[in-house]
Amino acid sequence: MPLSSNSLIHFTSDKESLKGILEDNFQIFNCRESVVLGGRRTSWVIPMVSFCDIPLSEIKEHISKYGHYGIGMTKEWAIRQGLNPVLYMAQNSMLSESYRKAWNDALETSEDEDLWTEAERNLCDVLRYIKNYEGDLVRKETKINNYRFSDEREWRYAPPHSEDYEFLVAHQWYKIGNNKSDTDNKLLPLRLRFEPSDIKYIIIDNDTEIGEFIDHLRREKGKNYSLHEVERLTTRILTVEQIMSDI
Template identity: 40%
Template sequence: MTKDIQQTGAAPAICQNCQAPGLAPQTLFHFTNKQALRGILQSNFRIAYSRERVIHRGGQIEFAAPMVSFCDLRLSELRSHMTNYGCYGLGMKKEWAARNGVNPVYYISSQASLPGDYIAAVREIWRLREHLHPRASDSPFIQENQQVAPALPDQFDMDGTHSKLMELHRYMKNYEAPLYRQGELKNENYRFADEREWRFVPPWNTVWPLAAAQAMDDSDKKAYLNGECGKIPLYFEPNDINYIIVEFESERDEIIRHIEESKDPKYDPADVRRLTSRILSAEQIANDV
């Protein structure tokens, strides 16, 4: 066989699945803690409000938005990410992400003026909306423009325009900035762009689309907001899962039993067998990948 190849110059056949990979992986990872992973496997992804801070040349913007976050990383790139976000997670197929409207965030330099200019423009549109469509029926504008005012909603959808612009707000992230975890500074100049984050955010009119960052400091308000958006699960099927990640090798059997004992009818025996082969541990990733 070797002689034939040398004489003809033919190359040995290569498995199609072993071809050089593309620039982007085909899996999005979501990392969390052990209890949350068990909950996701039992009841799908749960949306929760995340506190965000975007620094720009003119100051900073703080807000909280409902979301589920993912990272667009290869297995070989996960070690440092797990240090910050936990060693338990799911790797979901990108086809599933596309079907559910999961999108990459857009990264902005902390020295850029774009975020401040954007927010200023959105506020001006809101001021215009308030001028064109006052809430009070006895406002001077309505009284002075009885014939014009009723036609304005058909000509100018200011609420819709404002909402569409604010939708971009929920995908905004600094390229580099301080990293805080549970209120504690972890890294003074963390490169968020290395995470290649993607987000699922619920439709604008389904829950409170944005909340004040301070609401996350009030346990009652935070619980209420998360309870409301938690009513909108992000569904998946077993076949949408590429990987299940646990921290220790010894936890494989525990996760398998959890899936087998799940009351969710979507896990039939064939699904359990397939998912069993898709379990990786952080130990394995650190040592072998």
């Protein structure tokens, strides 16, 4: 059995969020990432959309942590859109120490993103794809100690540098005054787009919601896609009940 899948899945705990994706593609959100590099913790806010590269047969535990709604996209679509697997680093490895030193050297030049050189910006881009191999997972009020993040086999989309939104900001700065709302609002026009043929499957919570989602697909996607494309999507619906009991 392969350890990875031919599709990438984005999960959400909210039914309306999944409907929103089907309606208007993936919205980009600012997410906090706290990473220990060379034994020192650093926290950043990064615009991104995250996916996991886990076969459906192994997805049950992931669903319990990240939500009962999801959309599986083809890996070919992910590669075309520039997604990349996350770089997992052990907290005290030699590589994480080397990267931390390189990052500190870059910051000595300037902490102002607008003044970064192309080389400094490229170094920042690498940081946007770094996650610790292992650490504490905090989801709402639940904390799991020594959680192995690498088991998620995350792929990530982080939009390219632009003057229209923040590429990367320190979490401490993000929390001050209106910085959060101002930074988040700049992302509102951004979308990670897809076509119906890019969708492998749609995951919903239970059988009672199937009719609701079929109606939603016919109503919303029918505005832009052919009847054949919409009907194909309705056959791609899976439920968490099915996954937990049959797969």
